[in-house]
Amino acid sequence: MSKPKKVFKKGSIRISIWANSRIVRGDFVKTYSATIDKVYKDGNEWKYTKSFSIDDLPQIASAVNEAYQDFSKRNERSIRKRKKGSPMNPMMRNFSGLAKHRKMSRLWPAAQV
16 A cells, blocks of 8 residues: 655544646646544554544644645645746657547547547
């Protein structure tokens, strides 16, 4: 199983940030998603749940805010780097052409692969 990119903790609440990769307009882009868990101990065993009490909501809100602030700053830096004219990843150029071909094949069925 892969490890989260970063974990934010507030009391028994844990927010894990996961890095994902995808192709957008022929460019390789990293995106992020989040999961929220509550950690508790049942006897000698640590367990995790995605069910929360009303009393957990302030900790969840605080952790979510911290995670959002941290990753929106990262995203701004990433966007600035891309805007400086970084060229398209050479490994992804063929995927860009494939996407254009697929669009064309929808418009003109004779061009289908």
